[in-house]
Amino acid sequence: MKRILYFFFVFSFLLFWSSCRQDFDFAPSTGNLEFSKDTVYLDTVFTNIGSSTYNLKVYNRSDNDISIPSIGLERGTASNYRLNVDGNAGQTFNNVEIQAKDSLFIFVETTIDIQNQTLLENEFLYTDKINFDAGSNLQSVDLVTLVKDAVFIYPDRDNTTGVIETLTITVDGQPVETEIQGRELLPSELSFTNQRPYVIYGYAAVPSGETLTIDAGARVHFHANSGLLVSDNASLQVNGSLSTDPELMENEVIFESDRLEPAFADVPGQWGSIWLFENSINNTINHATIKNGTVGILIDGNADTALPKLTITNSQLYNFSNYGILARNTSITAENLVVNNAGQSSVALTQGGKYNFTHSTIANYWNNSFRQFPALLVNNFFVDTNNITNVTVFTEANFNNSIIYGNDNPEFILDEVTDPAVTFNFKFTNCLVKFEDSSSSPSGDNYDFNDTTHYENIIRNQEPDFRAPFNNDLLIGNDSAANAEGNTIFSSQVPLDILGVNRTTSSDLGAYQHITF
Incomplete structure (x- = not known):
């Protein structure tokens, strides 16, 4: 018994001593x-815009507890990088401890002012090193960031109150104050070139009676909750052109977020919308890519104008948390249009109007969450603030030589409130549709x-053979049911596909002629 008590006492003492050891x-x-890496690439940032946070893992593979005498940036306090080592922020650190077979995280971020730097085509490479120890024990990890110069457009902020400037817009010739943060573009800002990217904070408004012209190859980036607004009697002219190499898109106009890191390349909802207000006029978009916003194009009113409120050609819209195009009692002519991946509908034509889509691919392969609506939604009514349903005229909604498809069923809905006094005209001609x-x-x-009043030469529920629809690659292949099914009347109106391929001999449905994958 004494022996058992002795061993119990010794074991308890050793356990207590080891658990309390601090030295x-x-x-x-x-x-x-x-x-974990020999170089930390912080991807591309705009001047004076903070980067994402990147991490580096440091390992002690030895059997000994070690202390690193110093960890710091080679440029020291002059560096534009910031570090966080094991929970402590700074640029230099002393006596950093790592236990045997253990590791620590170092987090890196940066904000860089491009002023006074030597630029190469409006960008430069900013570098530094994280040095570990010194002398013969020196080890280093490189830090690399590409920094782009840009034209920044942002509203004023009151230095005393901190209140940000809001827009006053013209409605029916009268100024109306709004709560939309932003400002009108100045006369010197009404031409966007391809010399430098444009970064917009808040909503940039095209003033009444003015035209914003955007040249081929221009890049327009929006901060969170920002966008472009085209007001009463103003116009938007997006003049992209066909790129010599379609994979490079060097001549397209691109609208996207101001987050340039690869992790944000396909994230919906990063910015607001391109908003064409009621009574804006003569809006045209050619060879543009619009992506990663809340609503790609929001367009209101003027269904009965002689010219379409919006003419959009050879353009792509991808990755929107709500709608790719949301049209409300307006008029659109679209040719070689591709829309995919929206949390609600890719294209919603609501409250009546006048619409003509030719050689367009309207798809929805949204897989981020449940979606309530199909790829194409058409309706002829709205419910006002008094909960009264108002029926509106649908002059026409024509879909010619087009594909309407997706990963749900059905992928188009004609949501009509019947009223004998109100027309609801629509027709699908030579279209591949998903409606099981x-x-x-x-x-x-x-x-x-x-x-045949509404449907002519319709192909239902056969595969379009998209190359990679979940990655917004809607090129069709040799096995597509859309191949050689186009009506020559419409293909002669749009003789080249979105990539410049001739389709007059044998036209496929949608925006693309098929290829061999």
Whole structure:
């Protein structure tokens, strides 16, 4: 019994002593650290805009507890990089301890002012090093960031109150104050060139009676909750052109977020919208890519104008948290248009209007969450603030030589409130559509595919053979049901596809002629 008590006492003492031990012996580092990477690339940032935070992991593979005498940026306090080492922020650190077979994280971020730098085509490479120890034990990890110069457009902020300037817009010839943060573009800002990118904070408004012209190859970037607004009697002219190499898109006009890191390349909802106000006029978009916003193009009113409110050609819209195009009682002519990946509908033509889509690919392969609406939504009503349903005229909605498809069923809905006094005219001609008959599919006269008044040469529920629809690659292949199914009347109106390929001999449906993958 005494022996058992003795061993119990000794075991308890050893356990207590080891658990309370605080005096680990940390030997100086000998230059044998290992790193998760030898260079930390912080990707591309705009001047004076903070980067994302990147991490570096430092390993002590030895059997000894070690202390790193110093960790710091080679440029010291003059560096534009910032570090966080094991939870402590700064630019230099002393006696950083790592236990045996353990590691620590170093987090890196930067904000760089491009002024007084030697620029090469409006950008430069900013570099530094994280040095570990010194002398014969010195080890280093490189830091590299590409910094772009830009034209910044932002509203004023009151230095005393901190209140940000809001827009006053013209409605029916009268100024109306809004709560939209932003400002009107100055006369010197009404021409966007391809010399430098443009970064917009808040909403930049095209003043009444003015035109914003955007040259081929221009890049327009929006901060969060920002966008472009075209007001009463103003115009937007986007003059992109076909690139010599379609993969490079050097002559396209690109609208996207101001986050340039690869992690943000396909993230929806990073900015607001291009908003064409009621009574804006003569809006044209050619060879543009619009992506990663909330609503790609929001367009209001003027359904009965002689010219379309918006003419959009050879353009692509991708990755929107709500809608690619949201049209409300307006008029659109679209040719060689590609829209994909929206949290609600890729194209929503609402409250009536006048629409003509030719050789367009309207798809929705959204997989971020559940979506309520199909790729194409068409309706002829709105519910006002008094909860009264107002029925509006649908002069026409024509879809010619087009593809309407996606990863849900059905992928188009004609949501009509019937009113004998109000027309609801639509027609699908030579289109590949996804509309499978099921208990959940809508029914009624609007879905009588034998009615040649509304449907002519329709292909239902056959594969378009998109190359990679979940990655917004909607090129069609050799096995597409859309191949050689186009009506020559419409293909002669749009003789080249979105990539400049001739389609007059044998036209495929949608914006692309098929290729061999």
